[in-house]
Amino acid sequence: xSVRVDMESSWQRDVITRAIIGALESENxxxxxxxxxxxxSEYGIQALNSSYRGIDRVTDVLSFPMFExxxxxxxxxxGTAFLGSVVICRARAEQQADMYGHSxxxxxxxxAVHSILHLLGYDHERSENDxxxxxxxxxxxxxSLGITx
Numbered sequence: 001x002s003v004r005v006d007m008e009s010s011w012q013r014d015v016i017t018r019a020i021i022g023a024l025e026s027e028n029x030x031x032x033x034x035x036x037x038x039x040x041s042e043y044g045i046q047a048l049n050s051s052y053r054g055i056d057r058v059t060d061v062l063s064f065p066m067f068e069x070x071x072x073x074x075x076x077x078x079g080t081a082f083l084g085s086v087v088i089c090r091a092r093a094e095q096q097a098d099m100y101g102h103s104x105x106x107x108x109x110x111x112a113v114h115s116i117l118h119l120l121g122y123d124h125e126r127s128e129n130d131x132x133x134x135x136x137x138x139x140x141x142x143x144s145l146g147i148t149x
Contacts (some may be wrong), residue, residue, distance in 0.1 A: 001025070002032045004080070009039035011090055012108035019109035022145045023116035026137065031073055035119070036085040045089040060092040061111040069121030086115040106147050113141045
């Protein structure tokens with residue numbers, strides 16, 4: 001598997017890329033793929049959240065999957081699969097890192113892993129069991145990368 005992370009911003013690029021690759025490997029995604037990562041302002045992410053989810057407030061991360069689940073992943077004509085887009089609010093990530101008492105790098109990695117799991121079909125908002133499963137997976141990926149609180 002090779003992964004291309006398309007990201008214009010240099011903010012936390014290395015840790016976000018590592019986290020994405022770690023999440024895909026942990027989920028046994030065995031296809032060459034690409035993911036778009038956008039670092040957005042509070043205003044920008046609020047507008048996206050309002051437009052796409054009908055929730056008119058700032059959020060930390062949004063995921064725009066191309067597939068319902070990892071079982072549905074299909075390669076493009078170039079032999080890779082575009083999994084979708086991840087939009088991270090830099091200001092919110094920095095606020096949360098301060099609030100939770102860990103590094104900005106740890107928060108950026110957490111948000112990247114969280115969003116990749118959404119791109120693969122996980123949804124913590126469906127039930128308490130789904131939430132528990134998703135957060136356990138997130139923690140395992142971060143621990144495997146040596147990213148701790």
